[in-house]
Structure formats: structure tokens, C-alpha cells
Amino acid sequence: MTHIPVLLEESVEFLLNRRKGGTLIDATLGGGSTTKFILDNLDNTGRVIGIDRDKSTIEFVSKRLNSYSNFTAVWENFRELDVVLNKLQIDAIDGLIGDLGISSMQLDDESRGFGFKSTSRIDMRCDLNRTGTSAYDLLKDLDEKSLKKLFKEFGEEKRWAGRIASEIVTQRLSKPIETPAELAELVRESIPIRFHSRRIHPATKIFQALRIAVNEELESLQEGLEKAIGFLKPGGRLVMISYHSLEDRIVKQTFRKYSRDPDKLLRIITKKPILPTEEEVGRNRRARSAKMRVAERI
Numbered sequence: 254m255t256h257i258p259v260l261l262e263e264s265v266e267f268l269l270n271r272r273k274g275g276t277l278i279d280a281t282l283g284g285g286s287t288t289k290f291i292l293d294n295l296d297n298t299g300r301v302i303g304i305d306r307d308k309s310t311i312e313f314v315s316k317r318l319n320s321y322s323n324f325t326a327v328w329e330n331f332r333e334l335d336v337v338l339n340k341l342q343i344d345a346i347d348g349l350i351g352d353l354g355i356s357s358m359q360l361d362d363e364s365r366g367f368g369f370k371s372t373s374r375i376d377m378r379c380d381l382n383r384t385g386t387s388a389y390d391l392l393k394d395l396d397e398k399s400l401k402k403l404f405k406e407f408g409e410e411k412r413w414a415g416r417i418a419s420e421i422v423t424q425r426l427s428k429p430i431e432t433p434a435e436l437a438e439l440v441r442e443s444i445p446i447r448f449h450s451r452r453i454h455p456a457t458k459i460f461q462a463l464r465i466a467v468n469e470e471l472e473s474l475q476e477g478l479e480k481a482i483g484f485l486k487p488g489g490r491l492v493m494i495s496y497h498s499l500e501d502r503i504v505k506q507t508f509r510k511y512s513r514d515p516d517k518l519l520r521i522i523t524k525k526p527i528l529p530t531e532e533e534v535g536r537n538r539r540a541r542s543a544k545m546r547v548a549e550r551i
């Protein structure tokens with residue numbers, strides 16, 4: 254299980270802001286590399302709470318970082334930040350970092366159904382230990398109009414959403430789409446070859462839409478950000494790394510809203526998003542679409 258953090262040094266430098274102590278939150282624990290880097294830059298007055306909705310991630314990172322007495326892993330969704338902090342009797346935090354989207358470990362785990370070549374059931378739930386609608390359920394049950402809307406809104410697939418939705422409905426009359434590989438092939442065949450991108454797989458936007466819908470990612474991000482701002486101490490920072498325009502828009506608009514609020518709770522540190530260098534993108538292809546925004550509590 255491996256996960257390469259994006260903008261690691263830059264994000265932690267912004268988060269700590271020369272601070273060596275305090276209570277910090279890693280809202281998307283992933284493989285724990287970001288958390289470890291933060292812990293290695295704290296003194297004995299610092300503490301990190303790592304949150305993740307994936308129970309297997311919590312188990313993995315808890316073992317990986319079991320030598321750090323100032324680390325606590327919590328199995329929960331970022332949107333439940335207030336519940337987590339209340340249970341831990343934490344009234345305020347000194348900073349929060351969120352590396353959004355799915356982790357490389359989840360993407361590489363074929364049983365999750367995130368990858369285009371996977372022959373497992375197309376699930377896409379980040380948390381397999383809790384019940385909920387899967388991508389398989391959406392592909393099987395949504396009507397053509399709803400599928401088209403889903404692909405346009407969450408996948409930002411403007412041109413081919415209708416054709417892909419129609420092909421899915423036609424296909425399932427004879428056999429439900431059961432695997433990511435089947436869906437990827439259907440989408441590839443639905444889009445004329447001359448319109449295939451050289452940079453990304455033709456089914457990328459469709460997979461994104463399903464994953465966002467299944468995990469309620471946008472709602473979770475909005476709720477989590479709002480709660481984080483409420484818990485943040487003056488001088489504390491929010492560092493958010495997003496991977497597509499829907500996530501980035503929520504972060505940007507939320508930061509802007511609270512920087513213009515009559516109370517002016519936030520000061521935007523990054524007037525424009527921080528992007529990874531070409532060198533980092535060369536080392537880690539996942540970094541190519543990353544955007545980092547930072548805000549500070551006034």
C-alpha cells in the first residue's frame with residue numbers, strides 16, 4: 254500500500270507557518286505520509302489528529318505511525334469534524350490540511366472498483382465497512398435523464414453525457430454493467446475516437462461523476478470546511494489540495510465568502526492556487542491536476 258503526497262513540503266510549510274506545536278488536523282489521512290511529515294516537524298507540544306472515512310486506511314496508518322504518541326487516528330468523515338473534536342474534548346485547532354479525492358492506495362485496490370481496468374464489482378465507496386449506494390447501484394437504477402444529469406454536473410462531461418447515458422440504459426436491458434472495465438469500454442466506444450484525449454482516459458469524467466455521487470464528496474467538503482473555520486484559532490491555517498474544478502470551486506468560494514464576511518473570519522494567503530512543479534508531476538502523475546489554496550483565521 255503506497256500513496257505519494259502531492260505538494261508535501263509546500264503544504265506543510267504553509268500549515269505550520271513556523272509553528273512547532275499545537276493541535277493540527279489531517280482531514281484526509283490517506284497513507285499517512287503527510288501526517289508523518291507534520292509529526293516530524295513538531296516538538297513535544299504538538300499533536301496531530303488524522304481523520305479518514307476508510308476503516309482500512311485507519312488500521313494501516315495506526316500501525317505505521319504507532320511509535321508517535323502524539324498522533325490519533327479517527328475513523329470518520331471530514332464532514333463530521335465537530336463530532337470528532339467534541340469526542341476528543343478539543344475546543345479549537347491550530348490548523349487543518351486536506352488532500353482531497355481518493356488515495357493512490359484506494360485507486361490501486363482492484364476490489365474498490367475505481368480503476369478503469371478492474372474486473373471487480375464497480376463499487377467506488379471509499380468506506381466499504383458502512384452501507385450505502387454503490388456505483389453499481391447508480392448504473393443499474395438511475396434512469397437515462399438522471400444519468401445524463403449526473404455525468405454533466407459531477408463529471409463536467411458536457412458533450413457526451415447524453416450519449417453515454419443512453420448507451421448504459423441500452424446495455425443494461427440485456428446485462429447490468431458490473432465492472433469498471435465494462436463501463437470504461439462502453440464509454441470509450443460511445444465517444445468517437447477523434448474526440449479522445451491524449452492526456453486522460455475517455456471514461457475519466459464518468460468515473461469521477463460516479464465516485465463523487467457515491468461518496469457525497471462535494472457535500473462533505475463544504476460541510477467540513479465550514480466546521481473547520483469555526484474551530485480554527487486566530488492565526489491557524491486551512492490548507493486544501495483539490496484535483497478537479499468542482500472541489501477547487503468550493504474551496505475558493507468558501508475562502509472568499511469568509512474573507513468578505515462582515516466578521517472577516519479568514520485572510521486568503523494564496524491569491525492564486527499553488528501548482529506542483531513540472532518535476533513533481535514527472536515523479537507523480539497524480540499531481541498534474543492539483544491546486545493548493547491556503548487561508549488563515551483572523
